[in-house]
Amino acid sequence: MSRKPWRSQRLLVGLRLLRNLRIDERHTLLLWAAVCGVLGALAALGFKELTAWVLFLFTGSHEGFVDAFSSIPPWQRLVVPIVGALICGLILQFGTARVKSQNTDYMEAVTLGDGVVGFRSSIIRSLAAMFAIAGGESIGREGPLVQIAALVSSLWGRLRHLPPARMRMMVACGAAAGLAGVYHSPLGGAFFVAEVVIGSIAMETLGPLLIASTVSALTVQTLEGFDPIYLFPQFSQSGPADIGAYAIAGIAMGLASFVWIRLLSGSKTAFKRLHLPLWARLTLGGLLIGLIAMRHPEICGNGKSLIQGILADQYTVTAIAILLGLKVAATCISFGSGAIGGVFTPSLLVGSVLGFLFGALLNLAHFSIVPAEMALISMGAFLAAATNAPAMSILMIFEMSMQYQVVLPLMVSTVIAYATARSLSRRGLYSHSLMHGARGVLDRPLGQITIADMMRTQPHYVESDASFPVIAGAFLREPRQEIWVHAPFGFMGSIRLEEVGPFLRDSASAETVLAMDIVDESTPRLAPETTIAEAFKVFAGTSLTRLPVLDADGVLIGEVPRSDIFLTISEIARRG
Amino acid sequence: MEGTQQPAAPVLGALELDLHVPDVAVAVTYLSAQLSRAGWIEDSTAFADAVMLREQHGSTALPIGVALPHARLGNLSRIALAYAHCPEGLDWGGTRVDLIFLVAVPKIQATAYLALVQQLTKTLRSDKHLQELKSLGDGGACRAWLQRHLNLVLA
Structure with missing residues (x-):
């Protein structure tokens, strides 16, 4: 009879330990970082393979760049860089003309914004880079390679509907994974992103980066082996x-x-x-490279x-x-x-x-x-x-x-x-x-930066006649503090989570309630030409965590989270 | 929290246990006038128009035969209701309705309004409660029932 209570006591202790563990969002982030590690490594390897394949197409050689170009006759050494640069230029010129205003800069996607790396523009740039690199340009692969690794991580984050701060971290993890995989340098990859992209070595961010790098290194190790990049004979002891x-x-x-x-x-x-024009400039570059390469x-x-x-x-x-x-x-x-x-x-x-x-x-x-x-x-x-x-x-x-x-x-x-x-x-x-x-x-003086430069497009809104279950769905799908209401005549106002939170679970019993019944029409608004200093003032007078951006006709065109204002200022300060 | 005080509980401003009207518009006009006479809203016509405009965006009738017509007012201090029972029933945009709760909502009280609507819908979804309310023929008993089940304050 003495065994049973003893057992249940042990169970209680175990339960208490589990409760003290407190698995929260920061821990699940490590799991996502690992996913980014795999995705980043695969994307980076994929890019490397494709580039090698284009190089084979150009030179008929499977060797490295120097051997491949040494193995072809001089006239071909002149032609290949020109052709590579021309294709790169044409892809860029005509590809990017169609997709405008997408964020391709993964560095900016990490430091501010919503962590979304533009899909089509990233693909176009990477494709262009592939031809420039395989054409023998004297340039490295890390730019497009990190770009594509960051892109897949960003896509994964979007698929999981992660909040912006986590999205930014996903992009950072993808970039670290890409570098770690290609340079066979997990520590270096993580620290590159910490020092160069994020700008600080804080454990909060370094942890996920290290996990992503490690998993990336393991992935590469499994697929193609993981030797040091540069074999060095015994380095002597320094006096x-x-x-x-x-x-x-x-x-x-x-x-x-x-x-x-x-x-x-x-x-x-x-x-x-x-x-x-860009394509002509690139072709001229290709010609010069070709002349030297002859x-x-x-x-x-x-x-x-x-x-x-x-x-x-x-x-x-x-x-x-x-x-x-x-x-x-x-x-x-x-x-x-x-x-x-x-x-x-x-x-x-x-x-x-x-x-x-x-x-x-x-x-x-x-x-x-x-x-x-x-x-x-x-x-x-x-x-x-x-x-x-x-x-x-x-x-x-x-x-x-x-x-x-x-x-x-x-x-x-x-x-x-x-x-x-x-x-x-x-x-x-x-x-x-x-x-x-x-x-x-962000290299401009603070006074010249306006809301248009930093606002996020595609703000989340519901129509004014959306029913309460639709509104509840929007809040539950993406955790956020407020949602915008848009009427046919233009922007109407906001609905705050604080006000409707308790009713979200049983939204069906408020099906007769429409957005227009609960919208707060006194929501402060920003205009695209509002400066950061003015936006600061507007934010000071409201408890909203983000504000809508309206054009001159009162149509909702974007939104600015309070945190982005701070991130922008800290980034400007960092660039000095 | 600073600055956010609990809004006053919804008040039952008018009660009509045997309403005979030809259509929704007349019902809304009549109940608006009642709320106005009781001193809860100022401009009865403007309010009735706003309620009818709101109905155009989406009917407030529930399949259980209850309608919750409403409109928002800027200068109202608390939510005010008018309750009516139409024994003959009424065609409310395709739904047969016999209980009407006309609600005047202050613009800044989204939370209180949602609380009221959920409470009302949940209570009347129970068939027992619904039949109970319909069977009440006496004004005093009905007020007491609404006070108990919907936490309404009596005017």
């Missing part, structure tokens, strides 16, 4: 003198990254000054195999010096002409080349250091300075080489390079103004 040399290299890389970013943006401006096919592609060659000490100093000049020129041409892609791997290459040359210079001065090791460390330092992301760079170089010995010199060199670059300019490789020109909304 104090070596660390000193790496520190000096850090300063040099900081300065060099400043020049690198200036060159890239200068090239973009120069191409713009030609006032050519004699030097090694400039084609992102430069991954070249980095491998430098790290394996396969090239002479003269060859590397020539390579530096050609590759910088080629990347500036590709980026400047508007080819869609990324500058991540090209930046790694420039960093490694500079590092190798610096190491060789030290050798000339009778300082013994292995140039290939200097190349590896400088790669990280240059990356940190160019992307404004030191933690990501340290982790990524470590993961790419899988050599623990790199960590000490890497930390010193990276931090110094980052500090040097920051003292010169706050603009990084992924600054909005570099990627999109100076016209970015």
Whole structure:
């Protein structure tokens, strides 16, 4: 008889433990992050495969870019980049003309807005990027690849009807998963998104990012193996003198990254000054790349195999010096002409080349250091300075080489390079103004930003004669504090969850109630031309969590959540 | 919560246990006038027009033979009702109706109005309650019944 109470007591303790666990939304977010990890990895791998397939179509080779382009005759090396760039240009020119005003920028989708990445425009841009990249443009794949990974995560979030804050996190997780999968760098992928896209390393966001990265890495491991990207022979133990040399290299890389970013943006401006249509500008870029490739096919592609060659000490100093000049020129041409892609791997290459040359210079001065090791460390330092992301760079170089010995010199060199670059300019490789020109909304002064720049289109509303069960359905489908009511003559007002919440469950017993019977017509309204400062005032006078945006005819065209106003201001402050 | 005080309970402003009218419009006009005479609404004609306009957007008749015609007023301090029993029944936009609750709703009391409608619908969905209410022939007993089951305040 003593057993039974004992058992029930244990059960009680167990139940209490379970209750204390409190599984809430933040925990389910980790589950969604894992889903994003799988989706992001698959999307990224898919993009990589398709690009490789287009490359085969162009060159008949299954090898990497450099080998593929070296294997074809010079005339073909001239033609392929032109054709690739032309197709890319035509897709962009005519594809984006049809889908306007969609948000393609995953970085902006993460930091503000509703976390929706435009579907058609993302696909069009990725398709265009595929041809530019396979055409041999000297550009990386991370841009479109992260874009497409972010897109699938965003689609998944929309399918699950996640609230905007969670949607933004989904997009971030997708981006982290994409990077982690392609660079075989789960830590680096998560920190890239934390440092570059979100702008802070807070555990609240880092947790889901790490989960997404891990699951992505596991997915890639299952599908194609997961070796370090750059095989590096044994990295030697660094002594104090070596660390000193790496520190000096850090300063040099900081300065060099400043020049690198200036060159890239200068090239973009120069191409713009030609006032050519996009497709012609891209074709001109393709022609220039083709001309260089006729004699030097090694400039084609992102430069991954070249980095491998430098790290394996396969090239002479003269060859590397020539390579530096050609590759910088080629990347500036590709980026400047508007080819869609990324500058991540090209930046790694420039960093490694500079590092190798610096190491060789030290050798000339009778300082013994292995140039290939200097190349590896400088790669990280240059990356940190160019992307404004030191933690990501340290982790990524470590993961790419899988050599623990790199960590000490890497930390010193990276931090110094980052500090040097920051003292010169706050603009990084992924600054909005570099990627999109100076016209970015959030690069304008606060007083010039209006509601039209930040409002969300497709606001949720019900018609004025919608019955209460329809209204209840709208509230239950998507958790929100208020819903708009629209009448045939224009916007009518709002219905607040606070007022109708208790009646939602049994909505059928209020079927005779229509939206017009319970709408609050005193709802404050915003106009598209309202400035942020004015909107602040309007929000101060209401308890609504979002406000409707009406055009001059009183028609509802969008809405602005209170939180977006704060996010916009914090993002402007961050961009300084 | 600051600033939100509980609105006053709905008041029963008029009662008609044996209403004989040819159609909805007359019923609404008559009951509006009753509410006006009792001092709950000011402009009886304007209110009746608003109620009829609202009916055009969607009938307020329930299949159980109860209609809840209503309109919103800006200068009303609490919800006011007029109740009527039409023993002969009335064609209410295709539904046969014999009980009418005409409701004047203050514009800012969406919550109180929803509470009233749900309470009313739930109570009268029970056949026992519905028959009970219909069988009441005496004004005093009817008022007491409405007070008890629908939490109405008697004027």
